Amino acid sequence: MSGFDVLLPKPSSVDEHPGVFVLGRSATLGGDAQAVSWLREVLGAATGFALAPSTTPDIAVNVVSTVDGYQISVSPESVVVTAGDEASAFHAAQTLRQLLGPQAFRAANVHSGQWEIPCGIVTDRPRFGWRGCLLDVARHFMPKDGLLRFIDLLAAHKLNVLHLHLTDDQGWRFEVKRYPRLTEVGAWRAGSRVGAHRDNVHDGRPHGGFYTQDDLREVVAYAARRHITVVPEIDIPGHSQAAIAAYPELGNLGTELPVWPLWGINENVLNTKESTVDFFRDVFDELVEVFPSEVICLGGDEVPTVQWTEERAEELGVQGVAGLHGWFIRQIADHLAKRGRRAMGWDEITEVGPLPDGVIVTSWRGEEAGIAAAQAGYEVVMCPEQKVYLDHRESDREDEPIPVGEVHTTADVYEYEPVPAELTGGATARVLGAQAQVWTEHLDSPRRVDYAAFPRLAAFAEVVWSSRAGKDTDEFLRRLAEHHLPRLDALGVEYRPLAGPHPWQTRPGVPGRPR
Template sequence: MTSFDCLVPQPVTVTPAEGAFVLDSRTTLVADPGAEAAARWLRRVLGAAAGLALPPSTVDTAAAGIELRIDPDAAPGPEGYRLEITPAAVRVVAADASGAFYAAQTLRQLLGADAFRAANVHSGEWSLPCGVVVDRPRFGWRGCLLDVARHFMPKDALLRFVDLLAAHKLNVLHLHLTDDQGWRMEIKRYPRLTEVGAWRHGSRVGWRLDDSHDGRPHGGYYTQADLREVVAYAAERGITVVPEVDVPGHVQAALAAYPELGNTGERLDVWPLWGVNENILSPSDAAVKFFQNVFDEVVDVFPSPVVCVGGDEVPMVQWERSPDVRRRMGELGLSEVAELHSWFLRQMAERLADHGRRALGWDEMAEGEMPEGVIVASWRGEEAGVLAAARGHDVVMCPEQHVYLDHRQAEHPDEPVPVGFLSTLQDFYRYDPLPADLDPATEHRVLGAQTQVWTEHLDSPRRVDYAAFPRLVAFAEVVWSPRQARDLADFERRLAEHHLPRLDALGVEYRPLTGPRPWQTRPGVPGRPRARVQPSSGTSSQQTR
């Protein structure tokens, strides 16, 4: 039997007690309306791992083996739960469906690593330690971005990634669906976006200064039915899928399909390289209407109250050189080319508002006039987020200096494709989403934080596993657990003794704490290490997306 000191993320409070609750073929499970998804999930995973059916009780619910109740007044807060385990019963009181699901995740952890397997390999009884857990998340936005545009992730692997986020009590999957290197969402009104834009002739390998690529075609896309399935699957696990269609830059895949949307009319291929691309959208009525129509289909598929419009890394060279763009600025009453960036994003944000949705944009959006209700994703550092909060905008903290999972995680000589800042497991754990210079009066504007998995150099689910884990585990504790409860030494113990065996059981090919395994290295593939220098909010430092 495990004990409560195995839990990840660290709960708010734990009060151990004597004894254990033993699960067997007679153990029942009852659930209130609202907790059915958690009950279905628990029956599914424990049915596979332990052969336990957990049938509904045929007697009074007070006598049930496991009871999942929804009672916001008796729970510790949104997404929170109170879990009491006695020798006679397991009782959960949750604030909502998400809280019930997180309590079920806690029960699975308490059963040990074998409970994370797809078939029963356990010997001995299945038991839970007695005691009380009172738990709730520190932040309401506990997110992870997954870039499926640079390297496509097949649907089954995407669903697996959802399960991994859920296992760590994260609740937002930010899905980066479009970029220069690929368009991954079916848009029925514009079929060439996937017919042409969903594949490229090759991919740059590592970080090179020339225009060479491997010449191996790469592609794939999700139908709208696929994405509805992903959304429903995630919702059952308390996760909101936030879609991103990036405009007005990072659009060469769209321009390859519809060149008339650009500024030059030049026929382009889907880009096989990485970095910042000068090919951006025209600020014409036609281009605006095209992408408003795209977002109309996006919101029809994704029920998320938030939709990302991108707005990052937009070189304005083509706008500055174009007489047509200068005439357009006169029509719009704009005096500076940079104003077109904010203007374009406002057209998308206002269209989303017409659908009752809020726009999320990268922090470049905050350099211009923003509509009310826009959320700023502060990625180039924390300064833009602090300023946006002071201006009355909600913020998601995702600074590349602290929470980019594609960045190198050690100075180890065999570290594969070492790009970006050095971001160790310990660095992730020490990060706090509330910056030291944030005015306490605006702390409520920080919705939470989000870690990012950009996939230029992550060309398979195995590579994503290596980059994400175990650092994502540390991030999960940062955004869930109370700041004062975090203890690096204790986290490292829980990780090594208890959580890495769970990841092993799930088949996660994480980076070992001592360095990569031989097959996880990439000899001869150049990286681009960078020094950790805090940029200003007005300058872009990444140059690799």
């Protein structure tokens, strides 16, 4: 084993040389990359060293446009990083942090002995441009400090997209100044279904919260410094009872509804009036002022049509009530295009009529819709629930907390291949990458999110960053256990142990729904 076998995700290539670079108290850090200030902050905290700027620094991080990805050259005298762009420089900084050992991930110095980096050359670049993770803050709200911490964890794994699921039947988390009742009413529910009960009972414990627009601007800026794009989602026209609770005229029943305290697919969807589409044009107008992401997700999944009418479909000239679904999606997608943005939607949108140019399809019910969309010329993000839904159970043990869905072990996630074998030629290039999903119906705290996400998200990070060549599950699991889990320990991540949950991570008596 070499000194570079600690790295996760695995780099493109390593050429190990004899010796080590010793990071001492008088060491300097400089260069022209923006990542230098971030690296000085985290390493300064962990080591207690000043790491002062210098014109001839011991550690230099520079952006050189002719470089593809990044290269780290370590000798006993210096560490020189060259990177093709600012994002690559930041990823190189994350690699240097890993090479210094788990104690480099702490917020204060507890290390004894020398800080050493092995000598050699690391050359690295990501396989995919979209290396994402969805976090659902609608079902269970995550306070802003927890969200910022989650962004740091994504950055530590070289992930670069946070898909933020901001609205659903159970809560509306985005402040819309034109429509204040969306958060005054829609951000709060009377209780939550406990586990996966099939009845209509909830716990009676109020739950809620929302982010102001300034909160989210802060989140976006914090993520951008770590080269993570925040892709917001306002889910329409289904999964919208929180909005209907705030503004009943958006619904179909003509009656007031509560913010939904249950889980599952809900028949209370938005109506298809022009006034409702105009309402959501206003909502998305405020959203794009807060989120600079080119891509904006409009949902489009799980839309029962039982409350819609054939008469309205005839008025609009669409084919049946199913055509109303596609009509609604196209109105908002076209509006986003006028604002210079690209719409993204769940794979149901491929079944409800033609899609506007530029729409991105997230293939979640399997890979089939993503394959068809890529073959039809659309760009695709692969996120099949059978592979990368991290709210699904991690084993078939009886003590898994609220076991839902299929078994997805860390090894299973690591063995996932985002580009389906059925795709060839240009269609292959339309797979932008992949995205892991952290839905929170049964994850009611950051501790529960930690348990569900890690260490499987570490496995996923290597899937979307590293080459398929030489992939070895046993080697990965050894590297994870020996080197990466100690980093998560240092960061305070309450991950699921590979051998099974700690007793305090179980949820005795709370029913799941395993498949």
